[in-house]
Amino acid sequence: MEINISARDIRAFLAVVNDLSFSQAAQKMHLSQSALSTLIGRLEEAVGARLFHRTTRTVTLTAAGEALAAYADQLLSDIERAVTAVRDIAEVRRGRVAIAALPSLAARIIPRLFRAYGEKYPDVRLSLIDTLSMPAFELVREGRVDFALTAANPAYTDLDYLPLTTDSFVLLMARSHPLARGRGAVRFTDTLSSPHISMSRHTSVRQYLDAAALQRGVGFYPAFEVDHLATIGAMVREGLGVSALPAMAADVIGATGIVRRPLVDPAIRRSIGLVMRRAVPLSAASESMLALLRQQVPDWVS
Template sequence: MKVNLSMRDMETVLLLGRVLNFRQAAAQLHLSQSALSAQILRIEEALGVRLFERTTRTVRLTAAGEVFVRQSAYVQAAFREAVDAVSGIAHAERGHVAVAAMPSLAAKLLPRVLMAFQRAHPAVTFKVFDTLSGPAFDLVRAGEVDFALTAADPEQVDLQYEAMMSDRFVLLIPKSHALARGKGPIRWADTVHLSHISMTHPSSVRQYSEWAFLQNRIRFQPLFEAERLQTIAAMVECGFGVAALPEIAASTVAHPGIVERLLTAPVTRRSIGLVTARNRTLSPAAAALLGILRAHLAERRDHTTRSR
C-alpha cells in the first residue's frame, strides 16, 4: 500500500491528538473546522484506518490513532534534528574537517590556526594528517581530507594548487663547526665537501636540495637520510654533519647547539600552498577554517614586513 502523507499531515494529527478539539486545533492551524475535518478524513482514507472517534461532544484517539501519534512524534523529532544538523553544517556550526599538512606546518603553523577555529566553531571536529608532500596529494585525491597544505609539485596536475607562502633554505650547522662562526649567506657549492643529512624521498626538502645542487652541476649525495626533522636536528647538534632545510622546518627544531646560515647561489625558495580537488566544493566548516588560515598568513606577512 502506497501512502502519500506529508510532514504537514503528521503535524495536524499530532496537534489534534494533543488538544482533542477540532475547534481549538483548527484555530491553531489557521484553518476552518470543515477544512480540518476534510484533511483528517483524507489522512484516514490514505492510511485505511480511523485515527479519531468523534461525537458531537467528544474527540478521542483510536488504538491506531495512538500508535500513529506516537510514531509521528518520533518522526517529527528526527526531522527537526536533521534540519538542525544540516543548518549547523551549512553555517559551519557543526561538521568535521580533515587537513593534511607537512610536519613543519603541522607543528609550527596549524596549532594557532586550529585554536582560533575551535574558539569560533566549538562543535566542529577536525583531524590533522601530519605527512610528507607526496602522501598529502594522495589524501586530497582520495577525498580523505578537505585540503592539504604542502609544497608545490608540478606533476600533480589533476589537483588544484594555490601558492600561499614560501620559505628560503638555510644550512643547519653544529655550533662547534668552523662554518658556525661565519656570518652571512653560504653558497650551496661550498657545502659539497660537508657530510649532509637529508630527508628521504619523496619529501619536497630532498627534491629542492637536489635541484639546488644541480644548478651548480653537482649531484647531491647525502651521507645520512632520515624521515623526521627531529632526527636530522639531533644528528646535526651532535656534530654528525650539516642539513639544508627550509626556514619553517628549521624553526621547529631550533636548538642552542645549532647555527643557521642562509643558502645562496641559488637562493632556494620552497613554495607552500593549498591543495584541493578541482571538482569538489569545500564544506562550510572547511571553508571557514581556510578563511582563518588566510587571515593568519596575512597577519604573518604584515608582521614580517614591519620587522624589516
C-alpha cells in the same frame, strides 16, 4: 510503498490528538478548519487508514490513529533533530574538518590554526594527519582529508593547489663547523663539500635540493637520509654534517647548539599552499577553515 509525510502533517495530527477538536486545533495552528482537514486527509491517504472518527459533536481516534499517536511525537522530534543537525553543519555550528600537513607545518601553523578556529567554532571536530608531501596528496585524492597543507607538487595535476606563502631554505650547522664562522648568507654550492644530512628522496625538501643542485650543474648526494626533523637536529648538533631545510622546518628543530644561515646562489624557496580535490565542494566548516588559513598564514610564518 512510498510514504510522503511532512512535519506539518504530523504537527496537524498532534494538534487534533491533543484537543480532540478540529476547530480548536485549527485555531492553534493558525489555519482554517478546512485547511486543517486537508492536512489530516493527506496524512490519512499517506498511511492508508482513517485516523479519526468524527461526528457533529465528538472527535475520537481510530485504532490506526492510536497507533500513529504512539510514534508521532518521536517522529516529529527526529525530523526536527535531523533538520537542526543539517543546519548546524551548513552554518558551521557543527561538523568535522580533517587536514593533512607536513610535519613542519603541523608543528608551526596547525596548533595556532586549530586554537583560533576552535575559539570561533567550538563544536566542530578537528583532526590532523601530520605526514610527508606525497602521502598528503594521496590522502586528499582518496577523500580521507578535506585538504592538505603542503608544498607544491606539479605531478598531481588532478588536484587543485592554492598557494598561500613561500618558505626559504636555510643552512643548519654545528657551532664548530667552518661555515659557521661568518655572519652572512652561504652559497649552496659551498656547502656541498661538507656531509649533508637530508630528508629522504620522497620528501618535498629533497626534491627542492635536488633541483637546486641540478640548476648549478652538480649532483646532490647527502651522507645521511632521514625522515624526522628531530633526527636531523641531533645529528647536526653532533657535528655529523650540515643540513639545508626550509625555515619553518628549521624553526621546529630550534637553535640550541646550531648556527643558522640563509642559503643563496641559488636562493631556494618552497611554495606552501592548500591541496584540494578538483570540482568537489568543501563543507561549510572546511570553507571557514580555509578562509582562516588564507587570512592568517602570512602573519603566522613571518
